[in-house]
Amino acid sequence: MTSVCLVLGDQLSESLTSLKAFNKENDVVLLCEVQEEATYVKHHPKKIAFLFSAMRHFAEHLMQQGFTVRYVKFDDPDNSGSLAGEVRRAIAAIPANKVIVTEPGEYRLLHAFKSWPDTLGIAIDILPDTRFLCGIDKFKHWAKGKKQLRLEFFYREMRKQYSILMEDNGKPTGGKWNFDKENRKPPLKGMASPKRISHNQSAITLAVLKLVHERFHNHFGTLEPFHFAVTREQALQELHHFIDNLLPQFGDYQDAMVVGEPYLYHSLISSYLNAGLLLPLEICLLAEAAYRSGKAPLNATEGFIRQILGWREYVRGIYWLHMPDYAQLNFFDAKRPLPNFYWTADTRLFCLAETIRHTRDHAYSHHIQRLMVTGNFALLAGINITEICEWYLLVYADAYEWVELPNTLGMALFADGGIIASKPYAASGKYIHKMSNFCQYCQYDPMQTLGEKACPFNALYWDFLARHEDKLQTNQRLTFMYAHWHKQTPEQQAAIREQAAFTFQKMDTGNL
Numbered sequence: 001m002t003s004v005c006l007v008l009g010d011q012l013s014e015s016l017t018s019l020k021a022f023n024k025e026n027d028v029v030l031l032c033e034v035q036e037e038a039t040y041v042k043h044h045p046k047k048i049a050f051l052f053s054a055m056r057h058f059a060e061h062l063m064q065q066g067f068t069v070r071y072v073k074f075d076d077p078d079n080s081g082s083l084a085g086e087v088r089r090a091i092a093a094i095p096a097n098k099v100i101v102t103e104p105g106e107y108r109l110l111h112a113f114k115s116w117p118d119t120l121g122i123a124i125d126i127l128p129d130t131r132f133l134c135g136i137d138k139f140k141h142w143a144k145g146k147k148q149l150r151l152e153f154f155y156r157e158m159r160k161q162y163s164i165l166m167e168d169n170g171k172p173t174g175g176k177w178n179f180d181k182e183n184r185k186p187p188l189k190g191m192a193s194p195k196r197i198s199h200n201q202s203a204i205t206l207a208v209l210k211l212v213h214e215r216f217h218n219h220f221g222t223l224e225p226f227h228f229a230v231t232r233e234q235a236l237q238e239l240h241h242f243i244d245n246l247l248p249q250f251g252d253y254q255d256a257m258v259v260g261e262p263y264l265y266h267s268l269i270s271s272y273l274n275a276g277l278l279l280p281l282e283i284c285l286l287a288e289a290a291y292r293s294g295k296a297p298l299n300a301t302e303g304f305i306r307q308i309l310g311w312r313e314y315v316r317g318i319y320w321l322h323m324p325d326y327a328q329l330n331f332f333d334a335k336r337p338l339p340n341f342y343w344t345a346d347t348r349l350f351c352l353a354e355t356i357r358h359t360r361d362h363a364y365s366h367h368i369q370r371l372m373v374t375g376n377f378a379l380l381a382g383i384n385i386t387e388i389c390e391w392y393l394l395v396y397a398d399a400y401e402w403v404e405l406p407n408t409l410g411m412a413l414f415a416d417g418g419i420i421a422s423k424p425y426a427a428s429g430k431y432i433h434k435m436s437n438f439c440q441y442c443q444y445d446p447m448q449t450l451g452e453k454a455c456p457f458n459a460l461y462w463d464f465l466a467r468h469e470d471k472l473q474t475n476q477r478l479t480f481m482y483a484h485w486h487k488q489t490p491e492q493q494a495a496i497r498e499q500a501a502f503t504f505q506k507m508d509t510g511n512l
């Protein structure tokens, strides 16, 4: 029996279950750059270039390891443009009688693969993705019977299971599970990103950049300069650079935002991790080793490990637990069209313009910019869930639906009604002022709620709470804010809501 081992663009790991099941005598690995995957949303050109180059390098690596590889380039005249089309062509050409694939990251693809026995007339083995630290079934088992699926409890289980930052007596290292109180410092005056490493562009990358420039120039985002790692070796260099030089400050400035500094002390590994060039366990173990050898403090190490061992695994679990219905949730019935400035950065709200510029130029902005600037605005303004989720899926190099959707729909927009977050991450301009230096460059004043100079986030924040009081008033974490709102006189409340209406009017007419 001969099998086609289909390897997807985000499965570039030698430890992949489908490659482990590969028979070097007969089987053929299939990697293909197809129109359908590059354009089902119009991905950022940097993301397409990163993935095509990483796929081509991975194919070369596999061939050096003795795998037979069928690689279909985007501009191959016979390229059918879809995964199903390429599998069909491969089966006929080899010929083969089975497809082996590791489970995909997106529901859309799993659904398609399951239909292939009928539509392509071929058997398919879908193997689990063991690169994640919590299997889909294991997460379902953990979730069973629980009223609330809070990250904190999931994360503690994961720490225990993998013995990460745990002591011999079964207690967490440092006596606490979470050191967030020591993190979240505002930026220091004049703070700048430490230098990042960059990688020489190979002939493969140069060819891919030319292709992407020609074929995807109408997608949102700038292609060059292009500094991404495209091989596992380069991704490991990025990881080691982060652990050795940046991890010590990661915790302190995790939430800080600075003009012209998209990266600060963040690791920039999500694209590599999500595409399979890095593996989550090796990252956590390396971070823990840095702490144990005195090179990084506990607050930073724990905060970083929580993102990978906790949040990343948790959002994937939530995604597979609730799909496909999850994508349709819209707790606040949000339906205002996505403002055009999400594409142009042409808005007077400096924080939004700056975050969108980072996104456009780097296919990256860090977590707090995604959550508390572009996400917070979309939440407060009630932006259409489908449109904003699509925006997040296409603008970031690390975006795949399994991780993007729970973060956007659940965490940033609270459209799942609290499956992920215990309260909406709604905030006024005062939060952005505290955590960034953006407001210094803005024509608005974060301390004012009313008047021409008032920061639009402020009235929008109170308007959001007032608009959704029926749905949020029983949330105990909002009691204090509602008490504050109800202390305002009816005239004060009306003035704030009028100010918000004025912002909506400007937004709807493209003048914000």
Ligand SMILES: Cc1cc2nc3c(=O)[nH]c(=O)nc-3n(C[C@H](O)[C@H](O)[C@H](O)COP(=O)(O)OP(=O)(O)OC[C@H]3O[C@@H](n4cnc5c(N)ncnc54)[C@H](O)[C@@H]3O)c2cc1C
Residues within 6 Å of the ligand: 265, 266, 267, 268, 269, 270, 271, 273, 274, 304, 307, 308, 311, 312, 313, 315, 365, 366, 367, 368, 370, 371, 375, 392, 393, 396, 398, 399, 400, 403, 404, 405, 407, 408, 411, 412
């Ligand atoms: C609205 C919104 C959309 C997001 N979309 C994506 C996405 O499409 N893809 C994606 O990988 N992350 C997404 N995130 C999570 C997070 O913002 C990114 O993982 C992070 O910014 C990547 O940058 P970094 O590698 O420098 O991360 P660091 O800040 O250095 O964190 C280290 C690693 O932890 C993991 N991590 C941190 N937070 C999360 C999280 N909330 N969920 C999952 N993993 C996390 C990532 O793998 C990240 O590389 C989103 C967050 C929000 C609020």
Ligand code: SF4
Residues within 6 Å of the ligand: 348, 349, 350, 351, 352, 428, 429, 430, 432, 433, 438, 439, 442, 443, 444, 445, 446, 455, 456, 457
């Ligand atoms: S004043 Fe308001 S709109 Fe301007 S940067 Fe600050 S938070 Fe953003």
